[in-house]
Amino acid sequence: MQNMEQEVNLARQGDREAFIRLFRKLEPELYSLARTIVRRDEDCADALQETTLKVYQSLHTLRKPQYFKTWVIRILINECNQLLRNRSRTVAMPDVPERGTGDRYYENSSKLDLIEAVNQLDESLRIVVHLFYFQDLSVKQIADVLDISGGSVRARLHRARGILAETVKSTRGGKLAYDNI
Template sequence: MFRKNLKEVKVLEQEEIITLAKWGDKEAFAKLMYERKDVLYKTAYIYVKNKEDALDIVSETVYRAYSSIKKLKNPEFFNTYVTRILINCAVDMLKKKKVFVNDNEIVLLSKTSKDENIEENIDLYRAVDLLNDKYRTVIVLKYFRDMSFEDISRVMKCPIGTVKTYLHRALKTLRINMACPEE
């Protein structure tokens, strides 16, 4: 029971900080972003495979989130709100730059993964990059961010059934692309 109360207190504290940020408290907003900086950066990096671009995406995400935080209706959906902004920023950047994958950066990212073969990681990241935006987003949120279907549906603003369909189709496409990689 004591653990449950501590968890409830943390949730209440988090919601209070979010509410303060909505009211314009810059320190509260900075604290929220600081707590999420690593997850935001890693998610951005998965999209663009480039340190500088990932940092630009995070910066743009923070700016957009700060500019529009007053529109956030429910503090409990703050993570979803920020993730949605980040994905939009990443997709916008990819569309503007038409980024091509740099193999050296993929290898660096792959070295952080201890149990997998580097070549398999490179092939996987390339295959994920080939997916359309909706499928890529579902894969990134489900497997790289470990989000639930419910959270993904909030981020993508679509029904849970649609998220599951996107995931099924994305995995099917990945299996095909991984079995027969494009030359």
């Protein structure tokens, strides 16, 4: 974590290479989170681009470098939500299902079962599960990012685990691949 803080401090002082290194390090996690929320590759790319721009422009406002990752995640979630709001205002042609570049992080088929089950969750549960299990954020960090209480985060995690357990029982006889996600 100290390395990230040093990179953030360098980026805040105007080091563009440090900023690029920070985003390259976070890009797979950010893309995965954006994909969880907006579900379309082109929207993920738009959300990441807007997030990168906003973070770069307002990096000087970040008070504590150790919170850089959660700060960026909060900006990304806001951008994804804005895209969803804009999407709901437009009438679109039906999407043709395709296996795009977003699947490159999940090429191992044993991981797909759990990821598909998580993707079936309601958005509020799906985001909390993703942040807790895939992004390794603490309950407090998730509460800060989503601007909800720690108790709400724990309740959503509990509810999501229950739904996932029922999904496992009904679809695979209690056997769901979840190793090495």
